[in-house]
C-alpha cells in the first residue's frame with residue numbers, strides 16, 4: 103500500500119466516508135488529513151463539466167468544451183494515433199477545467215444496432231474497440247489525470263439498464279465482452295474503471311467478485327480505482343469487499359453508516375477497506391496534483407482543427423457510382439436537408455458536450471473555394487418526422503435546378519440517446535420520401551448521413567453516392583465538405599456491420615425485450631462473426647469503406663507472430679488504406695466464428711507509392727476460452743491468416759501452423775448444433791443451457807429493494823400502483839409527443855434502492871425498506887417505517903456531517 107501514513111490517521115467513519123462521492127460529480131475532502139476533493143466529469147467525446155446544478159443525464163448545460171466526433175465515428179478511422187491525440191486534447195481540456203477524472207471512453211460491444219448508446223461505443227469487435235479505447239486512455243492520462251473506461255461490463259442495451267441481468271456464457275463473456283477491457287487495462291493502464299449498472303449472471307457488476315477480483319484485479323493486474331456508474335451501487339459493502347472503490351454519485355450518510363456496520367459485523371474486513379482507500383487516495387492525490395499543475399487554458403482553435411481531422415479520418419464512403427464524388431468544379435450543387443443547416447453531431451445523454459462552436463455544412467459549402475456552383479438550400483423535411491409536403495416541394499423544385507443534389511439525411515436527436523434504445527433501424531419515413539421525390543427529378547443524388555449507428559438502407563439504389571458522416575462532432579461539417587469536394591480522400595471503414603434489415607441481426611430475439619433477463623443467446627456470433635458464419639449478406643460489411651483511389655496488396659509474408667505485406671496506391675489521389683488481418687481456422691474442432699479480426703494497420707500513400715505494412719499478432723490471435731480448463735487455450739494445427747480491405751474483401755491469405763495447448767474439448771458430448779453452424783437464431787433452450795453450463799435463470803419480479811419504479815404495479819400497494827400509473831402516463835405522453843422524457847425513462851427503470859443512492863443522502867436504505875414493506879401490502883407499517891427512518895436518517899446525517907467537517 104502506498105498511503106498507509108494517511109490511512110493510519112483516519113478513523114473508521116472517515117475511511118468509509120471517503121469511499122463515496124460528496125456531490126454528484128465530486129469526491130469527499132478531508133482537508134484536516136490532507137485529502138482534497140476531486141471532480142469527475144463525462145465524457146467520451148468531450149468534457150461535460152456541469153458548473154451549476156449538476157444532473158447526471160446532462161440536461162443542464164455544462165462548461166463549453168470541444169465536442170469531438172463520437173466513439174462510433176472515430177472507430178471508423180481505425181487510427182490509434184488519432185485516438186490518442188483526441189484523448190490528449192480531451193485530457194488537456196479536462197485538466198484546464200479542473201476535472202481530475204474524465205468518465206470515458208465507453209467501449210461496450212455494439213451487440214445490436216438498436217442500443218441507444220451505440221454512438222458512445224467503438225465497435226462490434228473487441229480488438230478494434232479495445233485498441234481504440236486504449237489509445238484514448240493513453241492520451242487522456244498523458245498529463246496525469248485519469249481516464250475511466252466504461253461500462254464494465256456486458257452493458258449492451260439501455261432498456262432497464264439498472265435492473266437487467268446479462269445472462270452470458272463464460273466463453274462469450276471472456277472472448278467478446280471482456281477482451282476490449284482487457285486490452286485497455288493491460289495496454290493503457292487506466293487509473294480508474296467504471297462498473298456497469300446491470301447484473302451479470304445474477305450478480306451486479308459492481309459487486310461481482312468474478313469480474314472485479316478474479317478477472318480485473320488478479321488476471322489483468324488492475325490496481326486502480328473501480329468507480330460505480332451513477333447510482334449503480336447495489337450493496338456498497340459487498341462492492342468494497344469485492345473490489346469496488348468509489349460509490350457515485352452522492353449516496354450520503356446512510357451509505358457510510360452501512361459500510362461502517364459491515365466492517366464492524368465482519369462482512370468487510372478492515373484490510374479490504376484499507377485496500378480500497380489506498381486505491382482512492384492514489385487516484386485523488388495523483389490526479390489532484392496533475393490538475394493543480396495544469397494550465398487553465400487550452401488552444402481551442404487547435405482542438406477544433408483536431409476535431410475536424412478526426413471527423414475527416416472517420417467518414418466512410420459507402421457508395422460512389424459513376425465517380426459522382428468528389429464533386430467537380432463548375433458543377434451546380436443544391437444542398438437539401440435540415441441537417442445541412444442544423445447539424446446532428448453528437449448523441450444525447452450524459453455524453454452531450456456543450457460545444458465551443460458548431461460548424462454547419464451549408465456554411466462550409468457556401469465558403470468552399472473549389473469552384474462548385476452552389477444553387478441553393480432547402481430544408482426538405484421536418485426533423486421530427488412529420489410529413490411536410492411544402493418543404494418537400496421546395497426541395498424538389500430546387501433539385502431540378504442543380505446538376506447534383508447533396509441530400510443531408512440522418513437520425514434526429516431523440517433517436518440515439520442514453521437510457522433509451524432505438525425502436526427501429528429505419529430512417530424516418532419522411533426522409534425516405536424526400537429522397538424518392540428528389541431522385542425522381544434528379545438522379546445525381548449524394549446522400550450524407552448523420553447517425554451514430556447503422557440504419558437500414560433499402561433506399562440506397564435511389565442515390566448515386568452514400569457518405570456516412572456518423573456523428574462527427576463540432577467540426578464534422580467541415581470535414582464532410584473536405585471529403586465531398588475532394589480536398590481529402592475518404593479512408594474510414596465501418597466498425598460495425600450494417601445489416602440489410604433489423605430482422606437480419608443476430609440478437610434481435612433477445613434484445614430489448616420484456617423482463618429483466620437479457621439472454622446473450624447468440625454467444626460469440628455478434629456482428630460480422632454472425633453474418634459471415636451464417637452466410638447472411640449485410641448491406642455494408644464490417645471493415646468496409648471506399649476511397650477516391652485504389653490500393654493493391656502484394657508480397658504477403660506470414661508466421662504466427664504477424665504478417666508483412668506491400669500496399670501500393672495504384673490510383674491518382676493521395677489516400678490512406680486500412681489493412682485488416684483476420685484469423686480463421688476452417689478445420690476447427692472447437693466451434694468458432696468463420697474469421698475474427700486480430701490486427702489492423704493504417705497506411706498513407708501518395709499516388710504510385712508503395713509501403714511495407716507490418717501487423718503483429720499477439721497473445722489474443724489464436725486463443726479461445728476453454729470452459730473445461732477455465733483458461734485460455736490454443737487449438738493446435740493449421741490457421742489461415744487473411745489480409746483484407748474489409749471483412750469480405752480478402753486480398754491475400756497465408757496458411758500457417760500453430761502449436762496448440764492440447765486442452766480437452768470443452769464441449770465434448772454436448773449438442774450445440776446451431777453454435778457450430780453459426781445459425782444462432784435457431785438456438786434452442788437446451789443448447790443455450792448447454793453453452794451456459796446451467797439452466798436459464800428464472801425471470802421474476804420480486805418485491806424488494808431492486809424492484810423498479812416501473813414494476814410497482816406488481817406490488818400490493820394502491821400507493822405503488824398509483825405512483826407507477828403516474829410515471830407510466832408521463833412516459834407515454836412524452837413518447838406520444840415524439841419527445842421521450844429521459845428523466846422519466848430513467849426513473850421508470852430505476853430500482854427502488856437507487857432512491858437512496860441518488861438523492862444526496864435524503865433517502866436512506868431504511869426508508870427504501872419501509873417502501874418495500876408498503877409495496878408488499880403492509881401499508882400502515884410501511885408508511886410508519888418510512889417516516890421513522892426519515893427522521894432517524896436526517897438526525898444521523900446532521901451529526902455525521904458535523905463530525906466529518908471537524909475531522
Ligand code: BGC
Pocket residue numbers: 144158159205252331332452
Ligand atoms: C452513465 C455514465 C455516466 C454517468 C455520469 C450514467 O448514467 O451511464 O456513462 O458517466 O451517468 O454522468
